[in-house]
Amino acid sequence: PLYEWFIENLPVPAQPKQYEFGRLNLDYTVTSKRKLKFLVDEGVVAGWDDPRMPTISGMRRRGFTPNSIRTFCDMIGVTRSDGMVDVAMLEHALRSDLNQNAPRAMAVLKPLKVVIENLPEDHKEMLKAPFHPELDLGEREMPFTREIFIDQDDFKEEYSKKFKKKFCPGKRIRLRFSYVIEATDYEKDADGNVTLVKAKLIENTLGENPEDGVNPKGVVHWVSATDHKEAELRLYERLFTSATPDKGEGDFMDHVNKDSLSVVTALIEPALAEVDAEANFQFEREGYYVADRFEHTAEKPIFNLTIGLREDKALLG
Structure with missing residues (x-):
């Protein structure tokens, strides 16, 4: 050939x-x-x-x-x-x-609503966060509002050493790239499931630890409930x-x-x-x-x- x-x-x-x-x-x-x-x-x-x-x-x-x-x-x-x-x-x-x-x-797959009661109902603050902790990939804006959603698994009704990094009444948690909040109360449905958490914002904690020295034990991801x-x-x-x-x-x-x-x-x-x-x-x-x-x-x-x-x-x- x-x-x-x-x-x-x-x-x-x-x-x-x-x-x-x-x-x-x-x-x-x-x-x-x-x-x-x-x-x-x-x-x-x-x-x-x-x-x-x-x-x-x-x-x-x-x-x-x-x-x-x-x-x-x-x-x-x-x-x-x-x-x-x-x-x-x-x-x-x-x-x-x-x-x-x-x-x-951040994405919340099992949402649990948290109401931050010491914020005005119309509160909306645009927070900036990097896309990567080490690489320069830019940043995005996240709306922070009075009502937010966290993951259901991040809240416990009672504190224990096993779940010491969880959100529970009387304990504080840091919202990722945001403030420290403290749970004050919660509501449950007829089946005993927690449906709502009430909390208060600890002032001057955006990127800072609380001034009273009571630091949060963990960090949770979240999204705005309205935005x-x-x-x-x-x-x-x-x-x-x-x-x-x-x-x-x-x-x-x-x-x-x-x-x-x-x-x-x-x-x-x-x-x-x-x-x-x-x-x-x-x-x-x-x-x-x-x-x-x-x-x-x-x-x-x-x-x-x-x-x-x-x-x-x-x-x-």
């Missing part, structure tokens, strides 16, 4: 060589195109770009960064053996990259419950995690609604999220959970 003649007569060595390498098999994952197509055709996932899929488009929509994937590949190296790679290594590379580079913001946005959060877990779903007896479909996707409504800072698609964020004390590349809009913010804040040490060995 003509191409062989060209190769043989090139002025430099040009004989092609083929190298065979082992497939990058991840546990809790299938990489067979036939099986991935079956997941799409059967409606187990929403498509080839579903964030649970081990495809480039799926990982991009999930919020994987190019640097995290390159770091992961450097960690595992290249081999000719057809072995299995611990997915926790990929998650570690991703979490490390996002921890260093992702902007911070926030609602966002749809898509919470993703591993698609399979077995580390080797396509090995051994039975069908790989028997190991599909039916709870791999859940959708919740969260309350977010107003600035988060305006971010570009595919923008990565750490929602403080909640996890790493990415604005959906196809459906996120200012009118309907949608964020996908990329990965949680803490890694499973047992999986890393």
